[in-house]
Amino acid sequence: MSVIELHDAYIMQDVNTVLQKVSFELEKGEFAYLVGRTGSGKSSLLKTLYADLPLGAGVGTVVGYPLQKLSLGKVPFLRRKLGIIFQDFQLLFDRTVAENLTFVLRATGWSGKAKIQQRISEVLMRVGLANSAAKMPHQLSGGEQQRVVIARALLNEPLLLLADEPTGNLDPDVADSIMRLFVEINNSGTAVLMATHNYQIIKQYPKRVLKCENGQLLDSARASVVLPE
Template identity: 75%
Template sequence: MSETVIELRDATIMQEQQAVLQGVSFSLEKSAFVYLVGRTGSGKSSLLKTLYADLPLLVGSGTVAGFSLSKLPTSKVPYLRRRLGIVFQDFQLLSDRTVAENLMFVLNATGWNNKARKQQRISDVLSQVGLSGAANRMPHRLSGGEQQRVVIARAMLNEPALLLADEPTGNLDPDVSDSIMQLFAEINNAGTAILMATHNFQLLEKYPHRVLTCKDGALLDSARYQ
């Protein structure tokens, strides 16, 4: 049996005390690669925020990486997030620190304390994303595609069970987007589940996977219609 990394049952996704999605039920196995699509305002980002406990789950039940969302005390949220990798569209790198210092910041914040192990992990993830030579460069010296690779490296530091990506190719040109998609495929093939919100339907055609669609307050699952 493949490990389930997301399980939502009859969940209501809230944003600013308004229900944006209702009756949400789906599960993701550890080997899954799934797209999340829908118009702006349809609930994609709110669903992702609920999965990483930035928004509370007040109606229905849900587990993510073994943590129950409906019973999750604030003190446990950092432990959930250590099991996740989160990739944003706008990078959110610390501009006054090198690539390695950006990654070291995350390792320090998530409880790593062996200096040699930290340096080895930074080397490993930069190699994984094809940026072995970029450790001492500043973010503003990198292209958009390279910055996104650093963000993915940062997300992979704690060997997450699940990668949540919110429009990760939104600011990138098509060739760079292709290279990022190929990197995601490698990460997925190595055993990390990926849930990726996107507006780019060309990616869905070029790299077909299961699709979850936010539409009219509901979540439609392509797996139910195959």
């Protein structure tokens, strides 16, 4: 089963086409990197996949939802099957870690205090932050904040994680520990598409590479993709 299928897709940013004739599939449980220069279309592609930008043309399906016919009312249902990890964390800084996670669970239809608390304990344990539920985000390091963001993305047991530069603002050791966490999440069956500029990580953890270049998407599954040194 594919969690992403794009055929001849046109990725738009405002009225400009940033990528054209994009065709690729990502299978359930697969891991791929998304690379390319700033402005090459990586973020626009991710935003199209979680329906923040409309599909310009072509056909696209994400976790079973057709992008070209997706009504606004269906967007929350699509996103419940996705884990989205933003570059700038987007945590609520006036709430504790547990309150941040509770907010998302309630927004996605969870109820029952005990059930919510148990799910929060599970995801925090999974990302190595079992003792951080009562902390405020500013009491955490950058790496710990990123782990909270990953925990938040895992709350609804997504089929697919979309991550936009998740190690972008972290020093190499912390980036490596975050990357190991992604590999572990992927090994347990969640597909991952990760946009990154960190070519060191790609060398260390080699996986399939999708590269945005000159308006095209190159795929290492079909041809060799050259990474910058």
